[in-house]
Amino acid sequence: MLLIFFLFALIIGKVFYIQVFSYEKLNNYATGLWSRNLPIEANRGKIYDRNGVVLADNVTTTSLVLIPNQIEDKEKTAELIAPILGISYEDMYAHVSKKTSIERVHPEGRRLDYETADKISDLELPGVYLLKESKRYYPYGEMLAHTLGFVGIDNQGLSGLELMYDEYLTGSYGAIKYFSDAKGNKLELSEIYEQPQDGIDIYLTIDYNIQIALERELDNVISKYNPDQALGIVMDPKTGEVLAIASRPSFDPSNYEDYSTETINRNLPIWMTYEPGSTFKIITLATALEENLVDLEEEHFYDGGAVTVGGATIHCWKHGGHGDQTFLQVVENSCNPGFVDLGLRIGKETLFNYIDNFGFGEVTGIDLNGEASGIIFDIDKIGDLELATTSFGQGVSVTPIQQVTAVSAAINGGTLYTPYIVKSLNEPETNSIIVNNEPKVVRKVISENTSAKVRYALESVVANGTGRNAYIANYRVGGKTGTAQKVQDGKYLVGNYITSFMGFLPADDPEVVVYVAIDNAKGVTQYGGTIAAPIAKNVLNAAISALEIEERYDGMTKEYNYGDKRYYTLPNVVGMDTKEAVTNLKPFKVEFSGSGSKVIYQSPSTNSYMQEGEVVRLMLGGD
Amino acid sequence: MKKIDWTLLISVIIISIFGVLMIYSASYIWAEYKYGDALKYVKNQGLFFIVGIILMIIISKIDYKIYLKKSNLILLTCLILLVLVLIPGIGTVRNGSRSWFGIGSFGIQPSEFTKLGLIIFVSKYLACNEKATKNFKGILPVLGLLVLVFGLIMLQPDFGTGTIIVMSIVGLLFVGGVNFKYFIRLGIVGVIGIVGLILAAPYRLSRILSFLNPWSDPLGSGFQIIQSLYAIGPGGLFGFGIGNSRQKHFFLPEPQTDFIFSIISEELGFLGCVIVVGLFITICYTGFKISKNCNDRFGKYLSFGIIFQIAFQACLNLMVVVGLIPVTGVTLPFLSYGGSSLLITLCSIGIVLNVSRFQR
Structure with a gap:
């Protein structure tokens, strides 16, 4: 009799031990067993110029993700999707019947345009998902190409700053976690959305x-x-x-494959x-x-x-x-x-x-x-x-x-x-700034x-x-x-x-x-x-x-060579009447605005050094 | 004639209803998948539950001394059924054991009846041969019978039920005043035998010890226990709530049977476990009290044997489920799915209830 009660106590003790001391380990294992992840790509860090102009941006695209266990009619699914992606039925069938938890159709199913993505989502097939993915976009095309570099299909940096700072720019994947049964079917339990961690932004010294x-x-x-x-x-x-x-x-x-390696690397x-x-x-x-x-x-x-x-x-x-x-x-x-x-x-x-x-x-x-x-x-x-x-x-x-x-x-x-x-x-x-580069003095060379x-x-x-x-x-x-x-x-x-x-x-x-x-x-x-x-x-x-560099009026005047346009210092004509002003501005072209007989404003201002024939604008007014 | 013991009756009804409920929660996923009928298992179990409760109440009114007179007949019937079930065409194979008489989708295990039959017989033997059982010779017939029954059950084979029968009879003999030293001798012989088996084939040791670290063979011998721990562990204090088990979604095979306690633990947490074990302890405690307070030696042994058997089976199952001993394939009384098992258990409790009327 005592033995029986002792055994019961032992059992309760063991349950307590399992639920308290092994809780974390078992819970992690079990969550890993139950949960499936649909990875969500993080936005790659952007690259800006010194004033915040975006030089390397991201655009959102859509990619096809298959969960073969959830696909009920594999033949039909393959038959419907294959022509939309432009691949053969056999290839598509291989994808939908693959023994894996998550399958991507690479590269045809990646970075889909809206039209293609729409067609697939309209089919409303079970086990067929469209995931938003982020794709690198260079708004100014070839500008600064060598320095910025470029990324591959998985948004991995392959050259330039994209490669050097890949670790920072990449960010970390997020996921939609859902619970599944042992056969891979999605359970009607709450989904967990893990926000992807966007990559670190880079600000350049470039203007x-x-x-x-x-x-x-x-x-x-x-x-x-x-x-x-x-x-x-x-x-x-x-x-x-x-x-x-x-x-x-x-x-x-964006199309780096079309160029020779010399062009890209040099x-x-x-x-x-x-x-x-x-x-x-x-x-x-x-x-x-x-x-x-x-x-x-x-x-x-x-x-x-x-x-x-x-x-x-x-x-x-x-x-x-x-x-x-x-x-x-x-x-x-x-x-x-x-x-x-x-x-x-x-x-x-x-x-x-x-x-x-x-x-x-x-x-x-x-x-x-x-x-x-x-x-x-x-x-x-x-x-x-x-x-x-x-x-x-x-x-x-x-x-x-x-x-x-x-x-x-x-x-x-x-x-x-x-x-x-x-x-x-x-x-x-x-x-907020994580790393800040300051000017670095190497040495003093001359006085x-x-x-x-x-x-x-x-x-x-x-x-x-x-x-x-x-x-x-x-x-x-x-x-x-x-x-x-x-x-x-x-x-x-x-x-x-x-x-x-x-x-x-x-x-x-x-x-x-x-x-x-x-x-x-x-x-x-x-x-x-x-x-x-x-x-x-x-x-x-x-x-x-x-x-916004300011003008200087104390510089050297340009020496005149035959055929060169001459340069003159602009006199002050504000306060003069129209005729007097024109006489004083003889080497230049004069344009008026406003009405009146007196110059109340001149542009450029006095002491500007100007080439002959350039335009001086005068604003008239008063009497 | 006194009134029956209400504590026992109510505990048993509560734990049985709880069992039916948990069988529904644990089984509907598999039932839906296998039969297209989520209620398949719970309907079966519910039917046996109702019949069982009615039988229990009827039996609780039948004077238990009738079994004293009919004990030989009952035992003989059981032995015949045990032999018959081994004959292909009569007995059917389920889960690798020829333990069943199939009637449609219902199945009856003669070994379940034998468990009770043998207790009745041994109780009578002990009650009627008080002097003889003081020495070893006196209990030899019982041991011989035990070996015979165990042998027949191992032919099915059903190691779990065999163990329960042997242990409950040994427990009964112990209570019956049989000299302790015989048990020690038996125990020594057993240990020598086990050591011999291990020495003959060392892999058995690692097999036996694999339950200590189920992750050493996660897809083989460790599979069930790992899945069970995955259910118990995350349950925490209050569990995921009834119906919210994840492990029943095809991770844990046949969750409504041997491993139903894992699902209870997952859905109701530590609290649920304490309640279930608490109910078992209540049943045992009141059962043993009934036995102790019984005037009649036969009634004393009979009620003790029945309660001890239930308690031992429960312990064996729970220790497997929580990973204390290797997987043996024993169900949890009142809670695991199994019609004939529930039926016999409730009938047995009916007998104990009747015994409770004859307390001092």
């Missing part, structure tokens, strides 16, 4: 308006000159933030290495100034058209040479023998030390995949000839991003920054004072020298042209150049640097000043309005 301008300019160059390749970078010199970056040939990330601004040509002279100039080896205004240099170094003769690009010049004019004219002279003054140890300090010969560390490091002469193998060519940009191999970064340091007061393109990673719901001299010299290049085509009135553009010969199999190619322009503004306090390079433009004299400078100018103009 959409500048980016679109750069892309447009490169497209224009392509159609105008049919070059082999083209590229451009826009950077904030004071932070290293990349404002725009573009590469041609480009591709459409993000030229960071991948391409070549002899930079004259834009590299900025480095030589900065070094010579920092080492106090030259006085730009006072010292003169005579260019006879060629100079002999180490037994080799180096010609100036201008036949017959530039004659007698100040060193400022050497810079303006991009005179090769003048820079050879500077290079020899500096000496190889010092020059190559500065080249290293400016970041050449190693990756800049930009947060993008596929960056190259370039090639700099081994210090032990440098003779006078190598020193001489390096000082005007030949014999070294660099990437565009290295040049932009180095020149930024030369003009921003002397600080080299690590360039970056991801500004922050933001949690999508609250938009503020030297940097100011470099800016002055480069402003002078645009106002008076080879960079004249980039001149923008009232914005103090500085810059340097470049025309680099391409090397193939150790020889320079004939008639095949990379023409480039490095420009920035305003020269007193640079807010933006633009570098553009065009590889083998056709049907045109290949000089950086003629091809690349106008492009850079247009991009700079876009940057002016995008960044």
